[in-house]
Amino acid sequence: MNHFGSVVAAYMFIWGILMVYQFTVSRRVSNLRQEVERLKETLERGKRN
Amino acid sequence: MATETKNDAAPQAVASIIVAAMIGAAIYGAFIWAPTEKTMGFLQRIFYFHAASGEVMLLAFCVVFIGNIGYLMRRKPEWDWLATSGVEVGLVFNTISLVTGPIWAKPAWGIWWDWDARLTSTFVLWILYISYLLLRRLIENPEKRAVVSAVFGVFAFLDVPLVYFSIWWWRTQHPPPLIFKSGGLSPEMLKVFLFSMAALSALMVMMIWRRYKLESLRHSVEELRIEAEYQNEGGAK
Numbered sequence: 555m556n557h558f559g560s561v562v563a564a565y566m567f568i569w570g571i572l573m574v575y576q577f578t579v580s581r582r583v584s585n586l587r588q589e590v591e592r593l594k595e596t597l598e599r600g601k602r603n
Numbered sequence: 604m605a606t607e608t609k610n611d612a613a614p615q616a617v618a619s620i621i622v623a624a625m626i627g628a629a630i631y632g633a634f635i636w637a638p639t640e641k642t643m644g645f646l647q648r649i650f651y652f653h654a655a656s657g658e659v660m661l662l663a664f665c666v667v668f669i670g671n672i673g674y675l676m677r678r679k680p681e682w683d684w685l686a687t688s689g690v691e692v693g694l695v696f697n698t699i700s701l702v703t704g705p706i707w708a709k710p711a712w713g714i715w716w717d718w719d720a721r722l723t724s725t726f727v728l729w730i731l732y733i734s735y736l737l738l739r740r741l742i743e744n745p746e747k748r749a750v751v752s753a754v755f756g757v758f759a760f761l762d763v764p765l766v767y768f769s770i771w772w773w774r775t776q777h778p779p780p781l782i783f784k785s786g787g788l789s790p791e792m793l794k795v796f797l798f799s800m801a802a803l804s805a806l807m808v809m810m811i812w813r814r815y816k817l818e819s820l821r822h823s824v825e826e827l828r829i830e831a832e833y834q835n836e837g838g839a840k
Contacts, residue, residue, distance in 0.1 A: 555648075556644055556645050557644070557645060557710045557755070558645060560646055560649065560706050560707065560710055561645055561646060561648050561649055563706055564652070564653065564702075564706045564707065564735050565649075565650045565652065565704040567703060567706070568652055568656070568699050568703065569701070571695060571698060571699060571702075572695065572699075572806075575691075575695050576813075579810075579813055579817055581816055582817055583648070583813075583816070583817050583820060584773070586817065586820040586821055586823075586824055587820065589824050590820065590823055590824055590827060593824065593827035593828060593830075593831055594827065595738040596831050597827065597830060597831055597834060600831070600834040600835070601834075
């Protein structure tokens with residue numbers, strides 16, 4: 555038995571799902587950082603007024 | 604917040620390099636260093652990451668259990684962040700285990716899936732922790748959300764020992780543990796498997812750490828929103 559295709563499929567799935575998950579975490583972190591900055595600016599503006 | 608991010612960047616970069624090196628070495632071990640298994644041949648190389656993912660999945664759900672118990676005892680949000688982070692990461696490894704298993708099973712057993720105790724309890728585990736995340740989305744109040752999900756998490760954890768011991772307790776299509784048994788894995792194969800498990804465990808810790816940071820950032824956003832709302836109300840008076 556060789557089943558090279560099955561091994562490739564399994565490892566592609568492993569690295570694929572790990573990369574997609576890491577990408578979604580990075581995107582969520584980036585969105586939240588932007589939101590923090592936006593809220594801080596809003597608060598600063600509020601304090602000045 | 605900016606200072607906190609800068610402080611985190613260096614340790615995160617170092618951790619990423621160490622984990623990447625460990626994963627690289629594990630791949631080298633699985634494909635080059637480990638001998639080819641006599642019966643299954645090249646196909647057996649799926650084992651090193653499939654079985655290791657299953658073990659790491661159980662470890663991640665143990666972290667969830669610690670987080671759930673910690674929250675119920677101390678009522679501090681940090682425990683809830685830890686549990687939620689563990690659920691997401693555990694689900695990633697649970698999915699890997701559920702998908703790579705059938706890819707291996709079809710050529711090895713001739714079937715994609717069998718509803719035996721090990722496979723069924725692993726699938727139930729996946730359903731339970733998906734439900735955990737869905738449940739969290741239904742509750743808006745952060746404290747109520749944390750309590751309900753902690754209680755549900757403790758209940759869901761009951762399936763973890765069932766998954767682990769199912770191959771001892773019942774006759775299953777899934778093979779029994781061959782790791783420490785004579786006639787099981789060769790010493791080289793065992794070393795590669797244990798190293799793959801260490802590499803994926805390190806990756807799991809890093810993923811939970813990153814996901815925990817995300818949860819703490821989400822908490823900061825919630826606090827800033829409340830502050831902004833309070834300021835707006837004060838301005839309107």
